[in-house]
Amino acid sequence: MAQQAFVTLATNDSYARGAMVLGKSLRNHKTSKKLVVLIGPHVSDQARAVLHKIFDEVRLVNVLDSGDTAHLAMMKRPDLGVTFTKLHCWTLTHYSKCVFMDADTLVVSNIDELFDREERSAAPDPGWPDCFNSGVFMFRPSNETYGKLLQYCTEHGSFDGGDQGVLNGFFSDWATADINKHLPFIYNMSSIAIYTYLPAFKQYGANAKVVHFLGQMKPWSYTYNPTQRGVRGDAQASSQPGLLLQWWALYSAEVVPMLIREYGDQPFNSGCEVRPKHTEQENNHPLVSSAERKQRWEQGQADYMGIDSFDNIQKKLDVFLK
Structure with missing residues (x-):
């Protein structure tokens, strides 16, 4: 039987640390699948070494950038251009099925059952539910699909300047074709939704299996006080610190010691711990x-x-x- 894998992407050291936490969370919840991380050339040697210890496969890929400054400016997210690099995941043809997960996601329960789903299985985006959120989705690697996606990018671009606009444009019938490909929100629970629909979070949040830290502020954008076990940063974070604290507890306990060993006597700035x-x-x-x-x-x-x-x-x- 062909192998199956969880896949993520890191184009710099900050997202690499997010990928490390994601990989550790998958391992800690006893996944039986392979773990793959695509990395860009800007990821440091030390970060690569840690990724090699967590993931089964670390693959260096070229960074694709939409260059679509107009649409990215509308979202006030110029950093999203490089998320086009995510399209490389369709070239992993030595796997029969894969689940892509953004590096700003955290697994809080085993989710191997996602591999029973079919390609384009994804959760609705909280901002526009007729679009799927591309932070977690099932896909079948295919060089043919990869080529068609690149052609689509060339001809149509992206309506939001990032990968989500491309994928929703390319798989344009997701909203209406097959309801079985609509993943429950618990597989991609947006941290933003906690604040926009708090009653639903209180009712269903305990069942969440994947937390997605959407938005410009990522877990590594905050600071963590290990003595008080508290997160400092945007005021919004303090109203629901539990999810951020889960991320930081895992990062501090299992990832930071690995980074320290790789850097040795070299001083380094983690970028997410002060x-x-x-x-x-x-x-x-x-x-x-x-x-x-x-x-x-x-x-x-x-x-x-x-x-x-x-x-x-x-x-x-x-x-x-x-």
Whole structure:
């Protein structure tokens, strides 16, 4: 039986970290499918190394850009041009079926059942439900389809300047042809919908399997305080911080240590974590016995901003390894 895969895309290091969290969330929920990430040339060597440890296949692709500044300006999202690169996923013909997931999605439950669906299966976009949201969709890789998509781009462009406009234009009968290809919203629950239809979120949100952080503000756009386990940033985020906290908890616990190992002694800016400078009192760590420190760790009370910070742990590892 031909292999099947979840596929995502990262064109820079910020989205690469999103892909790392997505890949980890799929692994943690015991997917039986392969994991594939398409990356652009701007992804750093360190990020690529971490991606290789999480994904079964890391494929370098050329970045396609719509160059459609007019439509992108209407959406105030000039960054969406490179999402045309997503079209490369149709070239993964060594897989029989794939589910594409944007790097700003987070899996909170096993979703392998999506592979029982057919091509063009997707959830409606919350902004215009007759269009499907291209953040999560089932597809069958095909070089023929890939060629037709590129031809469509050349002849018609995209009504929104990004991949979603292209895919909805190309698969124009999605809204009316087959209701079975309309995925339940729980497979692509937009974080924006939480604020626009809060009663529905309270009623159905607990059943969500995939959270999609739509909009310009991504999880890595905020800052995280590991001591208080809180997210700081846009005021909108603070009204429903639970989903962002899930993303940050996974990123901090499972992705950041991998990045630290890859960067070693090289200083690096994660782009999505700001560690406040220690005060003099914090730098003068009180003496704590090994037994008491172990007990605090076991109770989830590690001093992440002080003696148990990532920097101090790295120093200890360096001394030990040398």
